[in-house]
Amino acid sequence: MTAQAAWYGWHGLNVQLFGLVNGWHRPWIDAAMIAATALGHPSLYPLYVAIALLWSRARPASLPAANVVVFAVGYVLTSVLVVPALKRAFDFPRPVKALGEAAVTLVGRSDELHAFPSGHAAFAVLMAASLGPGSSRPVRWALIAFALLVCVSRVSVGAHFPADVVAGALVALAVAALVRALLPERSDR
Numbered sequence: 001m002t003a004q005a006a007w008y009g010w011h012g013l014n015v016q017l018f019g020l021v022n023g024w025h026r027p028w029i030d031a032a033m034i035a036a037t038a039l040g041h042p043s044l045y046p047l048y049v050a051i052a053l054l055w056s057r058a059r060p061a062s063l064p065a066a067n068v069v070v071f072a073v074g075y076v077l078t079s080v081l082v083v084p085a086l087k088r089a090f091d092f093p094r095p096v097k098a099l100g101e102a103a104v105t106l107v108g109r110s111d112e113l114h115a116f117p118s119g120h121a122a123f124a125v126l127m128a129a130s131l132g133p134g135s136s137r138p139v140r141w142a143l144i145a146f147a148l149l150v151c152v153s154r155v156s157v158g159a160h161f162p163a164d165v166v167a168g169a170l171v172a173l174a175v176a177a178l179v180r181a182l183l184p185e186r187s188d189r
Contacts, residue, residue: 017162021155033153040150042079042123062136070179071130078175087114106158118160121168124150129176
């Protein structure tokens with residue numbers, strides 16, 4: 001086993017967890033997972049940033065404006081720069097290519113290339129990590145639930161291994177923390 005396989009495969013746990021999550025199907029579960037995957041697509045960024053801007057403007061106490069800035073800058077860094085670069089650099093196969101069609105229940109359509117890291121997971125976790133801090137409790141919990149649902153959906157629909165999802169989430173958390181740390185402190189006088 002190569003060093004790459006060990007850190008990515010988690011000594012077999014990556015495939016085992018994939019099989020566990022991807023092996024659980026009911027029509028209502030599949031419908032929920034397809035919906036979560038669709039709602040977590042990074043192409044929906046313009047819609048989500050518009051909602052965040054409007055929400056922040058109308059209810060600044062429940063969603064600070066600085067969070068929207070972190071989300072906007074974080075999106076460019078995460079979904080436009082870092083995730084695509086990592087996908088090309090690693091070029092890990094999707095589960096159906098790695099395990100074969102008989103071992104994967106593919107729900108909906110999956111991309112053919114570049115599994116690592118998950119762009120959907122990175123985007124959803126970026127939303128939670130950038131918009132959540134300092135927001136009202138219901139907003140934070142909704143964002144966390146959304147991110148978790150999107151992350152699980154990527155494995156459930158057969159698009160990613162758990163390692164792909166974890167890597168996407170870690171990229172998003174790191175980028176959100178970096179952008180927040182680099183934002184100038186704003187004094188409200």
